[in-house]
Amino acid sequence: MNHERSSFLFQQAKAAIPGGVNSPVRAFKSVGADPLFIKKGSGSHIYDEDGNSFIDYVGSWGPMIAGHCHLDVIRAVQETMTSGASFGAPTVLETTLAGMVIDAVPSIEMVRMVSSGTEATMSAIRLARGYTGRDKIIKFSGCYHGHADSLLVKAGSGAATFGVPDSPGVPAEVARLTLTAEYNSLDSVRKLIAENSGAIACIIVEPVAGNMGTVPPREGFLEGLREICTNEGIILIFDEVMSGFRVAYGGAQELYGITPDMTTLGKIIGGGLPVGAFGGRREIMEKLSPSGGVYQAGTLSGNPLAMAAGIATLNIIKQPGFYEALAEKGQRVAEGIAKAARDAGYPIYSTRVGSMFCAFFSKGEVFDWPTASQCDTAAFSKYFLAMLNEGIYLAPSQFETAFISAAHSEDDIEKTIAAAAKCFKLIA
Numbered sequence: 001m002n003h004e005r006s007s008f009l010f011q012q013a014k015a016a017i018p019g020g021v022n023s024p025v026r027a028f029k030s031v032g033a034d035p036l037f038i039k040k041g042s043g044s045h046i047y048d049e050d051g052n053s054f055i056d057y058v059g060s061w062g063p064m065i066a067g068h069c070h071l072d073v074i075r076a077v078q079e080t081m082t083s084g085a086s087f088g089a090p091t092v093l094e095t096t097l098a099g100m101v102i103d104a105v106p107s108i109e110m111v112r113m114v115s116s117g118t119e120a121t122m123s124a125i126r127l128a129r130g131y132t133g134r135d136k137i138i139k140f141s142g143c144y145h146g147h148a149d150s151l152l153v154k155a156g157s158g159a160a161t162f163g164v165p166d167s168p169g170v171p172a173e174v175a176r177l178t179l180t181a182e183y184n185s186l187d188s189v190r191k192l193i194a195e196n197s198g199a200i201a202c203i204i205v206e207p208v209a210g211n212m213g214t215v216p217p218r219e220g221f222l223e224g225l226r227e228i229c230t231n232e233g234i235i236l237i238f239d240e241v242m243s244g245f246r247v248a249y250g251g252a253q254e255l256y257g258i259t260p261d262m263t264t265l266g267k268i269i270g271g272g273l274p275v276g277a278f279g280g281r282r283e284i285m286e287k288l289s290p291s292g293g294v295y296q297a298g299t300l301s302g303n304p305l306a307m308a309a310g311i312a313t314l315n316i317i318k319q320p321g322f323y324e325a326l327a328e329k330g331q332r333v334a335e336g337i338a339k340a341a342r343d344a345g346y347p348i349y350s351t352r353v354g355s356m357f358c359a360f361f362s363k364g365e366v367f368d369w370p371t372a373s374q375c376d377t378a379a380f381s382k383y384f385l386a387m388l389n390e391g392i393y394l395a396p397s398q399f400e401t402a403f404i405s406a407a408h409s410e411d412d413i414e415k416t417i418a419a420a421a422k423c424f425k426l427i428a
């Protein structure tokens with residue numbers, strides 16, 4: 001497969017953009033290759049500047065649940081655009097999407113729109129601190145919540161790949177307020193709380209961890225967090241930027257039946273345009289400016305184009321049976337890949353929640369960051385490059401989730417499994 005033009009374009013980009021990319025993991029650095037420049041997408045496929053086509057399991061890192069260029073989304077954005085791209089004044093589209101989010105997500109009684117997942121989590125934490133009058137927060141090792149200073153501590157994903165759990169530029173004073181527990185370990189949470197009694201504003205967690213590969217919550221973990229938070233007056237924040245509208249229409253909280261105090265959203269609710277949102281109990285959300293004193297704002301917040309794309313996307317995915325069909329596709333592809341690995345004599349540890357899945361290059365179970373970080377990342381890189389050569393576009397890191405969309409066909413799934421069988425044989 002020829003990548004000549006992509007490589008040339010990458011050289012050009014590197015002269016103008018740090019590392020040639022606008023978000024680090026796009027650079028393919030951890031798999032030792034140059035990134036592909038994407039020219040267009042359609043349904044389950046993306047096409048690069050060299051004219052190669054790929055079955056896409058990245059889906060813009062989660063948003064493209066309906067596939068690329070869904071006609072309803074195109075139409076909604078085109079129509080909205082002809083009336084104006086942005087006003088910085090209220091529009092009906094904002095109330096419409098807010099209403100859809102409130103109807104869908106059990107914990108959300110009120111919601112504020114922002115422009116990215118990072119903004120959503122950053123603002124949710126400020127609000128939790130403002131509401132409780134406490135400064136410390138608890139997050140989990142390997143969970144990623146965007147790149148705000150207080151959350152760039154043991155943050156999985158891009159940071160994990162590069163082995164920089166803490167970034168230069170994050171003041172030690174700020175990082176000190178962020179306490180880190182182990183995912184799926186209630187004991188590690190109880191210990192931190194005992195040592196910091198009455199000082200914890202919130203616990204923020206990915207209810208399905210998706211930024212250290214896909215790591216589902218163990219039975220009792222989310223229930224335990226809920227109970228601890230209720231007892232200690234701590235705000236429980238589910239960061240559902242990835243899992244929201246992905247693992248179920250109402251997110252992981254609907255799937256597992258646990259109601260957090262606050263929820264952050266992004267990715268799917270923007271239908272591919274830049275959106276984030278945070279919401280929760282009315283009593284907490286009303287502390288937000290201008291109804292309350294906790295400040296938060298945005299020139300492009302609730303942007304009409306983004307709202308239109310989000311509304312169109314939710315209208316597609318709220319159809320009865322949508323999530324059942326998607327989960328079935330996810331199961332077929334994840335099990336097919338795991339079987340291909342076994343047959344090649346290279347067993348992997350396979351995880352899946354609905355349409356999120358991951359092949360961990362690990363012989364043992366993966367249930368937290370220490371177990372995820374044991375994976376054979378060199379073998380993963382070989383597998384990744386071999387799959388790319390077969391026309392399968394996976395995320396260029398072991399510590400990412402694969403996403404299947406409604407546009408993936410039976411034929412796509414069969415091709416993917418056949419490619420995996422070939423690629424595991426190469427590395428076994």
Ligand SMILES: *Cc1c(COP(=O)(O)O)cnc(C)c1O
Nearest residue numbers: 116117118144145146239241242
């Ligand atoms: C992607 C992601 C974010 C950050 O969202 P951005 O839009 O990239 O800022 C936050 N939390 C989780 C769980 C995510 O997956």
